[in-house]
Amino acid sequence: MLTIDGSEGEGGGQVLRSALALSAVTGTPFRIHKIRAGRERSGLLRQHLTGLNAITAICNADVDGAVLGSTEVVFKPRAVVPGDYTFAVGTAGSANLVLQTVLLPLALAKGPSRLALEGGTHNPTSPPFHYLEAVYAPLLAKMGLTLGLTLERWGFYPAGGGRFVADIKPVEHLTGFDLLERGDVREVQIRAVVAGLPEKIGLREVAAAVHLLGRDRDDGRVLSVGGGPGNALWIKVVCEHATELFTAFGEKRVSSDQVAERCAVEVKHWLAANVPVAEHTADQLLLPLALAGRGSFRTSAPTLHTRTHVDVIQRFLDVPIALVEDSGAWRITVG
Amino acid sequence: MDKAIDNRPVVVIGMVGTTLDAGHGPRRWERWRPTVALFQREDTAVARIELLHGHRYTALAKHLAEDIAAVSPETEVVLHRIDDRDPWDLESVYGTLLDFLSAYTFRDDEQYWAHITTGTHVAQICMFLLVEAGFLPGKLVQTSPARGASKEPGLQIIDLHLERYDAIARRFAARRDAAVGFLKGGIATRNAAFNALIDRIERVALASTAPILLTGPTGAGKSRLARRVYELKKARRQVEGPFVDVNCATIRGDGAMSALFGHVRGAFTGAEAARKGLLLSADKGLLFLDEVGELGLDEQAMLLRAIEEKRFLPFGSDREVASDFQLMAGTNRDLRAAVARGAFRDDLLARLDLWTFRMPGLAERPEDVEPNLDWELDEVARKTGRRVRLNKEAREGFLAFARRAPWPANFRDLSAAVTRMATLCDGGRIDVDGVEDELARLSAQWEVPRTASRVDAVLGAAAAELDRFERVQLEDVLAVCCTSKTLSDAGRTLFAASREKKTSSNDADRLRKYLAKFDLSWAQVSAP
Numbered sequence: 087m088l089t090i091d092g093s094e095g096e097g098g099g100q101v102l103r104s105a106l107a108l109s110a111v112t113g114t115p116f117r118i119h120k121i122r123a124g125r126e127r128s129g130l131l132r133q134h135l136t137g138l139n140a141i142t143a144i145c146n147a148d149v150d151g152a153v154l155g156s157t158e159v160v161f162k163p164r165a166v167v168p169g170d171y172t173f174a175v176g177t178a179g180s181a182n183l184v185l186q187t188v189l190l191p192l193a194l195a196k197g198p199s200r201l202a203l204e205g206g207t208h209n210p211t212s213p214p215f216h217y218l219e220a221v222y223a224p225l226l227a228k229m230g231l232t233l234g235l236t237l238e239r240w241g242f243y244p245a246g247g248g249r250f251v252a253d254i255k256p257v258e259h260l261t262g263f264d265l266l267e268r269g270d271v272r273e274v275q276i277r278a279v280v281a282g283l284p285e286k287i288g289l290r291e292v293a294a295a296v297h298l299l300g301r302d303r304d305d306g307r308v309l310s311v312g313g314g315p316g317n318a319l320w321i322k323v324v325c326e327h328a329t330e331l332f333t334a335f336g337e338k339r340v341s342s343d344q345v346a347e348r349c350a351v352e353v354k355h356w357l358a359a360n361v362p363v364a365e366h367t368a369d370q371l372l373l374p375l376a377l378a379g380r381g382s383f384r385t386s387a388p389t390l391h392t393r394t395h396v397d398v399i400q401r402f403l404d405v406p407i408a409l410v411e412d413s414g415a416w417r418i419t420v421g
Numbered sequence: 422m423d424k425a426i427d428n429r430p431v432v433v434i435g436m437v438g439t440t441l442d443a444g445h446g447p448r449r450w451e452r453w454r455p456t457v458a459l460f461q462r463e464d465t466a467v468a469r470i471e472l473l474h475g476h477r478y479t480a481l482a483k484h485l486a487e488d489i490a491a492v493s494p495e496t497e498v499v500l501h502r503i504d505d506r507d508p509w510d511l512e513s514v515y516g517t518l519l520d521f522l523s524a525y526t527f528r529d530d531e532q533y534w535a536h537i538t539t540g541t542h543v544a545q546i547c548m549f550l551l552v553e554a555g556f557l558p559g560k561l562v563q564t565s566p567a568r569g570a571s572k573e574p575g576l577q578i579i580d581l582h583l584e585r586y587d588a589i590a591r592r593f594a595a596r597r598d599a600a601v602g603f604l605k606g607g608i609a610t611r612n613a614a615f616n617a618l619i620d621r622i623e624r625v626a627l628a629s630t631a632p633i634l635l636t637g638p639t640g641a642g643k644s645r646l647a648r649r650v651y652e653l654k655k656a657r658r659q660v661e662g663p664f665v666d667v668n669c670a671t672i673r674g675d676g677a678m679s680a681l682f683g684h685v686r687g688a689f690t691g692a693e694a695a696r697k698g699l700l701l702s703a704d705k706g707l708l709f710l711d712e713v714g715e716l717g718l719d720e721q722a723m724l725l726r727a728i729e730e731k732r733f734l735p736f737g738s739d740r741e742v743a744s745d746f747q748l749m750a751g752t753n754r755d756l757r758a759a760v761a762r763g764a765f766r767d768d769l770l771a772r773l774d775l776w777t778f779r780m781p782g783l784a785e786r787p788e789d790v791e792p793n794l795d796w797e798l799d800e801v802a803r804k805t806g807r808r809v810r811l812n813k814e815a816r817e818g819f820l821a822f823a824r825r826a827p828w829p830a831n832f833r834d835l836s837a838a839v840t841r842m843a844t845l846c847d848g849g850r851i852d853v854d855g856v857e858d859e860l861a862r863l864s865a866q867w868e869v870p871r872t873a874s875r876v877d878a879v880l881g882a883a884a885a886e887l888d889r890f891e892r893v894q895l896e897d898v899l900a901v902c903c904t905s906k907t908l909s910d911a912g913r914t915l916f917a918a919s920r921e922k923k924t925s926s927n928d929a930d931r932l933r934k935y936l937a938k939f940d941l942s943w944a945q946v947s948a949p
Contacts (some may be wrong), residue, residue, distance in 0.1 A: 282447025
């Protein structure tokens, strides 16, 4: 049986999620061992278990080791069953990560699916809902996958309680794309959200970000929502050929100005790199492009995380993936 | 320590924290709320919580249930209203919790955690007691606020099986050993009966102020033990006066009365100064009367009164004095026989032998010879400042003899033997010659013919593994062997009776096989 070493690289959770998705899509059973070996808390944590249980549900898999703290899991998938599912995530963990685990298997299945995802929607440890909506879903749409996202309730750490719905229209084959140029900046949206906290926090963040990026005050807006407590600032940059979204989270003992600076720095780095795909998006694109069988994009230097991810993909799929340095940036070519 | 992972679903039993768990509005999430914190850890999954709350806190409990559902959708929250009219009354809280737990069905396929971070201190104590008493078959768990870089609250599981805590177990063992070692004077004795005896004496000594009678042969350590009992009681602050050790055999006759009970000035000719007497000296302390059977009948009568009334009349005085002492007595005589002869008062014996312990002689504790030898060597080092050692051969030779020796004066003999060997040895090392000389001295002193054991000589340390039954047989076989010229000669002698009856044809072979059982060959056992 295909065996994956869960201690390799640094992406403990990402390796597990990708392996599960690939296994469900390809029907290949696998065994992963030494899960998070060498970490302070080794083995499966609750967030991993939620993803594992979700994908087990959509493909009626036979699973061994699906318990908290488990360092070895054996996963044997069956055919993916599309339909309506609700998945709830504890500890205000990211519901988005659950979506990412089950999305591609469901998209490549025989019928439409509707997922209700509950838990954290805006969480520092994973791509927030607005990133999925503004960056991820449009990229998938380019590949023929229609993903409709509707936010019903915001869920911040630590209270959670968020909810969104994902409508997935099935696609027989994903089509790859080439995304090599960014193009000129067309639009910048600076948005702060405050949930259960004073609006002035958001106003300061937006003002600081506008100033740091030298934008117009009209580019910024504050959303005051219920639930919480929680605060995030995101900056969406729409370019001619690519869109990216960067997020920073407010937390105790971190000033609004610092939050704005963290976010603006990421934007500036990406703009300076002059690549269409930011580092965090590169990881998201690998799996769908590999399933499409071809495609390419330009991004900044790949992280160890990305390389580990490539290794896992190639264990399941016989597809070449090349990482080549190209005039100060990197070109990643699939197929 | 058992580290096996318990994969059974976790069920928490806890109380609503009326202060710590409270809070409305979004900012409640910025505070540490112990009951919610149980569900905010990535490495902890709780299948169900049985949440107990008083009637005034139903709204808070429901609110908590919603918050728990938000952070732990996989958890079932079951609310239980309990009587909390007097949350600081131990009896009432204990009763309420006990009623709840008694009605609760605990299942083998679930594990239970008693959450004790919330509730009044009284309620926490009750939870602890109920877990400890087994009414709540589980572990105690507490939560704590997030610390340092971690955003997760802390969670500690306290398993009340203390033996699982190595450090605690070691400390308990050390304390216990220290107490037992106290009476044994730090000698790691191995004789089970003796160790049990010492344990009993310790328990009695610490629990009772009644007289203790130690019987047993002379030199068995009665006086030494009495001093250790005194030191133990003093360490536990049960006595504050001195230890007074009297050998009654040395104060017989006219002086006995005055030595024990004191006298006033001019009480008798020559009594120029008043004398306090040993009983009064022992006030608030411990008086050890060794060889108590040697006391005269008059002194016995006075002593009886002093024990019963804690008062007595000094010689020549018309005013009683009071002295409150703990009495221990020792004897190597049969006091019952003395009573029958009229030499000892039966009412005094009745007072003395409420707690009678018989100290075994050294010959009855062969396994304790070695630790006592080491202790005596330590004593030499302590007294002379010079450490003396026995080399391996010398030690084995001494122990082989000592384990079977009669030791008529017991530890007195052993102590004297070690002192002599230590004094006579060169350079702090006692060798085989030094041991041989001492063993000869002891044998002569005891007037027992010392025939060196041939079994010990040929088998060395392995001889210790022989049963006594085998040893006597082998001893005799070896005696024959070393006086015989050949294996056949020895065989003929040893199996003479069988030869008569012609039931044995090859005596030499029979003997060779017998010797082989002990890994011995003819060459090793024949005459040199």
